Structure formats: C-alpha cells, structure tokens
Amino acid sequence: xxxxxxxxxxxxxxxxxxxxxxxxxxxxxxxxxxxxxxxxxxxxxxxxxxxxxxxxxxxxxxxxxxxxxxxxxxxxxxxxxxxxxxxxxxxxxxxxxxxxxxxxxxxxx
Amino acid sequence: xxxxxxxxxxxxxxxxxxxxxxxxxxxxxxxxxxxxxxxxxxxxxxxxxxxxxxxxxxxxxxxxxxxxxxxxxxxxxxxxxxxxxxxxxxxxxxxxxxxxxxxxxxxxxxxxxx
Numbered sequence: 001x002x003x004x005x006x007x008x009x010x011x012x013x014x015x016x017x018x019x020x021x022x023x024x025x026x027x028x029x030x031x032x033x034x035x036x037x038x039x040x041x042x043x044x045x046x047x048x049x050x051x052x053x054x055x056x057x058x059x060x061x062x063x064x065x066x067x068x069x070x071x072x073x074x075x076x077x078x079x080x081x082x083x084x085x086x087x088x089x090x091x092x093x094x095x096x097x098x099x100x101x102x103x104x105x106x107x108x109x
Numbered sequence: 110x111x112x113x114x115x116x117x118x119x120x121x122x123x124x125x126x127x128x129x130x131x132x133x134x135x136x137x138x139x140x141x142x143x144x145x146x147x148x149x150x151x152x153x154x155x156x157x158x159x160x161x162x163x164x165x166x167x168x169x170x171x172x173x174x175x176x177x178x179x180x181x182x183x184x185x186x187x188x189x190x191x192x193x194x195x196x197x198x199x200x201x202x203x204x205x206x207x208x209x210x211x212x213x214x215x216x217x218x219x220x221x222x223x
Contacts, residue, residue, distance in 0.1 A: 032209050043199055043214040044153070049206050087153075089211070095141060095166075095203070097212055101152040 003027055004090050006100035013107055017078045021103045023071040023088030030098075032091040033064050035073050037084045038102065044087055047073075078107045111136035113215035115200050121221045128173075128187040130218050132200030135181065141203040142183040143212060144175055148196040159183055195222045 006023045013019045025033075033050035048055065050062040050071050061074040071088055088100040112135045122128060134140050144156040155168045157175035165175050172191050176184045183200060197219050201212040 032211065034206065034209075034211055041197075041219070043217045046206055046211060046213065049209055049211075091211065095143075095158050095160075096155065097153075099153040 001026060002100075003098050004088055004100040006086075006088050006103045008101060008103060010104040010106050013078050013105070015078055015080060015107055015109055017107075018074065018076045019078055019105060020075075021073045021086055021088075021105075023073075023100055025069050025071070025088075025090045025098075027090070027092060027098075028069065030069075030090045030092055033071050034089040034091070035060075035062055035071075036087040036089055036099075038087055039084050044099075047086070075105075078105075080107050080109065083107045111140075111202065111204060111213070113200060113202055113213065115198075115215040115218050117218060118216065119219045119221075121223060122190050123223055124192055125189050128185070128190050128194070128220070130185040130198055130200075130220075132183040132185075132215055133181055134183075134202050137181070137202065137204070139180055142177065143201040143203075144183065144185050145199040145201065145214075146196045147199065153199065157185070190222045192222050195220055 004025050035047040036044040037047045038044040048057050050064045052064045054063045059076045063072045083106050085102040085104045087102045090098045114133050143158045145153045147153045158166050159177040173187050199217045200215040
C-alpha cells in the first residue's frame with residue numbers, strides 16, 4: 001500500500017464547477033500536510049498548507065481529518081487556469097516529503 | 110527572496126555516458142537541498158538530500174551520486190547512464206510556508222537517455 005494515495009483522475013469539469021479531491025495517508029506520525037500544483041512539464045509549486053481547522057485561500061479550501069487520515073482540497077468556481085495535477089504531500093520530518101502521484105484536473109469551457 | 114536555478118533545462122544522452130546536473134540557490138545561506146526524480150506517470154522520488162557542504166544522504170541505492178561542493182550548489186552525477194535514468198530531475202530547498210517548513214522546487218531538468 002502506498003503511503004499517500006490519491007485518485008489519479010482525470011477530473012473533467014466545466015468552468016464554474018466545484019470540484020473536490022481527496023487524499024489518504026497511512027502513517028499516523030505524519031506531521032504536516034500540503035497541496036502542491038504541477039502544470040504539465042513544470043515543477044510542483046506549493047498551493048497551500050492544510051490544517052485540522054481547515055483553511056481557505058480564495059476559491060481553494062483545504063481540510064485535514066487526522067482521525068481518518070484524510071486530506072481534501074475543494075476548488076470552487078473552477079477556471080480554465082486551474083487545469084493541472086494536484087499533488088497531496090505529507091511530511092514526517094522536513095527532510096522527507098511523501099508525495100501522492102497526483103490528481104489531474106481538466107477544466108473545459 | 111530565494112530563487113533556485115537548475116541547468117540544463119533538457120538533456121538527451123546516450124546510454125553509458127556520464128551525467129552532471131547542477132542546482133544553485135540564491136537568497137539564502139546553508140539551505141537544506143534535495144534531489145528528486147519524477148519518472149513518466151509516477152510520483153516524485155527523493156534521491157539525495159544535503160544539510161551542508163560535503164554532507165550527502167542517499168535515499169535509494171542507484172546509479173547516481175550527489176555532491177555539495179559549495180553552500181548553495183548541489184550537483185547530481187552519474188558515471189554511466191542507464192535507460193532507466195530517464196526522467197524529470199528536480200532540485201528543492203527547504204523553506205517556510207507560514208509557520209511550517211516545506212520544500213520549494215527549481216524548474217527541473219528533463220533527461221532522456223537513449
């Protein structure tokens with residue numbers, strides 16, 4: 001079993017839709033959680049941190065459920081520019097990031 | 110602000126040839142630095158990390174090696190490339206995201222071994 005699991009998608013959604021991605025992790029000792037975004041043939045870029053209390057950044061909301069070992073990312077009012085692969089990242093110590101294989105999102109007009 | 114550079118951006122090399130990829134960081138001193146590989150359709154795999162000059166930790170046994178000759182320089186090398194070394198090589202440094210630490214990536218080097 002992979003330490004971080006994501007649905008690979010692709011998720012094909014129209015502009016304006018709300019879409020949610022999920023991620024599960026297996027190691028309960030994991031300390032920090034993030035979502036990264038990776039555009040085609042580019043490096044991953046930090047999108048947002050994930051906290052148990054939930055956090056919001058504009059159209060993006062991230063949530064952590066430690067009891068279920070589950071992380072989510074919600075994107076509201078999807079834009080064409082949101083098309084990318086979204087990577088769930090779990091950190092046990094800051095020298096070892098564990099990446100999911102990513103969920104691909106395609107927003108169409 | 111911190112920036113991270115990698116070169117070359119793309120590379121096509123024959124099997125058995127040597128490899129040297131370079132990563133440099135600006136705007137920070139004594140950074141923790143990392144080399145990752147992302148094979149086609151797969152997740153990122155940590156190859157090496159370094160907490161300082163001359164200090165290298167290897168995460169997986171393989172055909173590659175790393176060196177840190179200067180504070181802000183991290184080099185990935187191979188004496189003889191294999192077909193399986195093809196992939197997207199990413200250098201990263203450790204920095205803050207709010208109150209938490211995470212890693213930030215350079216633009217990457219795309220390597221194709223033929």
